[in-house]
Structure formats: structure tokens, C-alpha cells
Amino acid sequence: MTLFDGADEAGGTTAGPAVCKLVVAYDGAGFRGFAAQPDQRTVAGVLAHGIEKVLRHPVELTGAGRTDAGVHAWGQVVSFDALPGLDPDRLMASLNAMLGPEVVVRAADLVPAGFDARRSAHWREYRYTVCNRRVADPFLARTSWHVPAPLDVRALRLAADPFVGEHDFASFCRKGPEGTTTVRRVLRSSWVEIGDGLLVYEVRATAFCQQMVRAIVGTLVDVGLGRRRPGEMLGILRGRDRDLAGPLAPPEGLCLREVGYRP
Amino acid sequence: MTLFDGADEAGGTTAGPAVCKLVVAYDGAGFRGFAAQPDQRTVAGVLAHGIEKVLRHPVELTGAGRTDAGVHAWGQVVSFDALPGLDPDRLMASLNAMLGPEVVVRAADLVPAGFDARRSAHWREYRYTVCNRRVADPFLARTSWHVPAPLDVRALRLAADPFVGEHDFASFCRKGPEGTTTVRRVLRSSWVEIGDGLLVYEVRATAFCQQMVRAIVGTLVDVGLGRRRPGEMLGILRGRDRDLAGPLAPPEGLCLREVGYRP
Secondary structure, eight states: OOHHHHHHHHTTTOOOEEEEEEEEEEGGGGGGOSSSTSSSHHHHHHHHHHHHHHHHSOOOOESSOOOOOOOEEEEEEEEEEOOOOOOOOHHHHHHHHTTTEEEEEEEEEEETTOOTTTTTEEEEEEEEEEEOOOOOOOOTTTTSSSSOOOHHHHHHHHHHHHGGGEOOOOGGOOSSSSTOOOOEEEEEEEEEEEEEEEEEEEEEEEEOTTTTHHHHHHHHHHHHHSSOOHHHHHHHEEEEEEEOOOOOOOGGEEEEEEEEEEE | HHHHHHHTTTTSSSSOOOEEEEEEEEGGGGGSSSSSTSSSOHHHHHHHHHHHHSSSSSSEEEESSSTTTOEEEEEEEEEEEOOOOOOOHHHHHHHHHHTTEEEEEEEEEEETTTTTTTTTTEEEEEEEEOOSSSSTTTTTTTTSEOOOOOOOOOHHHHHHGSSSSSEEEGGSOOOSSTOOOEEEEEEEEEEEEEETEEEEEEEESSSOOOTHHHHHHHHHHHHHHHHSSSSSSHHHHHHHHHGGGGOOOOOOGGEEEEEEEEO
């Protein structure tokens, strides 16, 4: 730690073991999701390729959230082991010149060894934007779900409340491998009215299972349209059956907004 | 007019001669501008094709502003001669189902014969958005010009003032055919700070010449970067020489916001 601290004072370069932490924003439209996959254009794939080009050595990236195909991020956090001499400011500038504006590094720092973007994360916050206007908006189409029929905002709010707390979210998750838990702790679940028909669902949890936010939003919008009652949410949670909940909301409305770490 | 007035009361259909007026928003990224051109994908081309498919007769469209390739619109106004029986609400719904969300009809009305989207227009208002942050934003990249170096907003404001009034804008226009005037009357020219590094230049004029807003913004940003002084603007206007002004600002920051008609 002494070496690292000293290096920090010297302006962000280090001679000892450290981890490079990046805060990354991206437009998810052109990607098959965040996680690297062979023969697919993914955010992690493009980012790793860029980092390797700048640093001239292979890197293994860890991301805080595995966003699905088409899902955006404003505050995705990515980490990898830094070799001595890494200059995070230079790396950030090179990556932004190479990958921006589709993928943009908003911050780059060296942090003590042991930091892991995924395992060290304390919470993740997603935002889902619904454009509730009769007529679509060409400039919001890439980042929101256009719902033309009027939504009952009071019902949306009532329905969002029961998700707070620790629950088994099996009804709102894509089935994972046998034996994986779908219990998650939601810290916040609420709708914000931006005005002009824009509604944003903000949900913060210690972790999410796959497609969880989109399944919750699809079900909440069913409530907003009068197809379900707010009181049904708890029963759907307790049923632990994906068929009980509503359809998946489309990916373009979803954005990984922020990841929280202990100070 | 009696027939038309009666039809208006009957819910928007008409048996007499009338004009259909559409207010249209579009994401200009995928188009070679507004005006129809053979073998090019243009907004007017796509729109006319859609209208002809719904109404089953040929139409000739007039647009209030000939936006360049890549330029957006929120309030482009389009008109064409309506045949008896045209239902503007149905036309709007059909066009939006067919062309949205890239091209969206925000309003459709039957107006008295003689209305012409271009000739009847009293003023046009454009907005140009500059994203003045060190790091680009993936979600603003399609609708703004990313200028990473800090802009002097006070200088931008001072430089915008002299454009108000009637001037020969030859220094800020693409040269048109011999004999065409480049004299225009600007009613408003000002910068609005949205916050978070977003700067919007709002310019309203009775009419614009080609590339005028982009040439003005390119020159103003030169001022904001300290490459020119605000006091130079009047001299550039008086010089009537395109080489005196700055470079063209990129098209994606520009949006035809609104077109005004006499009540």
C-alpha cells in the first residue's frame, strides 16, 4: 500500500500492484450486451480490444452489471489489473478518441489491489424511461419505451412499492442455471415524473437477476394500463413463476445509471 | 369557405378545396435532407410515399424549411392539396404507424385553400445544441456538437447579438444561383444555457439561406474558443464573403424547431 499511496501522489501512476477502475457510458443499440461473447459485438469486447491496443498487453475485464443486448449505461463500472506505469488519464483520452461517442470512459482511476467492479459493488441503480405520449418522439425513441395509451401514474406508484425489500424474484427473472438463487434485496423502487409524458422508473438493489428490471417494468406498465391491479404484485412475487408476471419491457428504455461502492 | 367551415365542424373532413397541413418531427441522421431528390432517401420523399400509400393518389409536398442532410426537425411544416374526404386524424395515425419513430407527424389539420407551408410562413426558428464537456455523451452525440475545449459563454453571447436585424448574409451562406438575394431578417439570435455544459443557440428569422445557421454557429464557436473576437462579427457580415466566416458546424446539432404563421 505504501508504494501505491506514493504513486497516487505522483499523479496517478503506480509502480506496485493496482487495479484500474473505469466508469463507462454507452449507447447499447449497437451491441449484443455488455459481456464478452465469441463472434458478437459486445461492449466488453470492444472495450478490451481498445485497452489492449493502448496498453499493448492482454487484459481481463470485470463489469459491475451484465447489461442485455440494446440496454444502455451511464455509469457502468469496469475493472482490470493494472501493470506498473499505467496512466489512467492517458488511457481514458485514448479510449475516448478510439471508441467515443458510442462508448465513453467518464472516469479512470487506479485503485488498491483487491477492487473488483462486480464483487466490490454495494448496489446497482437502473433507470427505465417510458415516453407516455400519444405520438412518439424521434429523439427519445432510442432511449425510451413509447407507450401511447395513457398510464395511471398513481397505480404505477402503488405497484412499485412492494418490490422494496428482500424477495425471491423468480417471477421476474429469466431462469438461470439449476441451484442459482433469485433472492435479491431492492433498496429503492419508485417512479419519477419528468413532465411532458416522461416517466422514469428508478430501481436500486444490491444486485439484479437477468432481465429483472425489464420484467418488473413490463408488469408495472400492465398495471398503469389497467390490465392488472397494484395489489397483485405481492402475489406475483410469492408465486415464484415467471408466467405470472407481465411481458419484458423493451431494452432501449433501460440504462444502468450508477454503481455504488463502500467508501 | 362555407363548405370548408361546415366540414370543419363535422370533424375535420371537407367536401371543398382545402390544404392539408402537417407538423412533422424527424431524426435527420438517416436522410439526405428534407427536399425530395431522385435516388436519395429524403424526408419529403419518404413522407410523400407514405401519404400516397394512405390516400391512393399522387401528392406534391411543400416544406417550410429545406433542412440539409443530417439536420433534424421538431416542427417542420408540410402542406399539400387535399382531396375531398381526407381525414387528417386517420392520415396522421397511418403515417405514424408506417414511418415512426424516425419521422413522426405531430399534428395534421385541414386549412383553407391558399395555405402554403413555405410561402405562408412568417418566421422559422432553429436551435443548435453544443455539448461543451471534456468528455462526449453517447446519448447526446446524435443531436449535438461535442466541443471539448471550454467555451467563453459571455463572448458567445456578445457575438450573437449583431446578427439581429436585416443583413446581407452572403458571408454565412452557401452561394446560390446568380441573382438570388442573401438578404435576410433575423428576429432573434441568442444562447441559452441549459446547464451541465449544454448550450443552445436559438435563431429566428423570416427566412434563412442555405447552411446559414451552421455557418453562424461555426463562427460563434470560433469566438467562444478565443480564435475570433465578438467585435469581428459585423465586419464579417459587411464583407459579404464566405471565406471571412468560420467553418460549418456539423449538421447533427441543428434542429428546425418551429415555423410561425400569421394567425
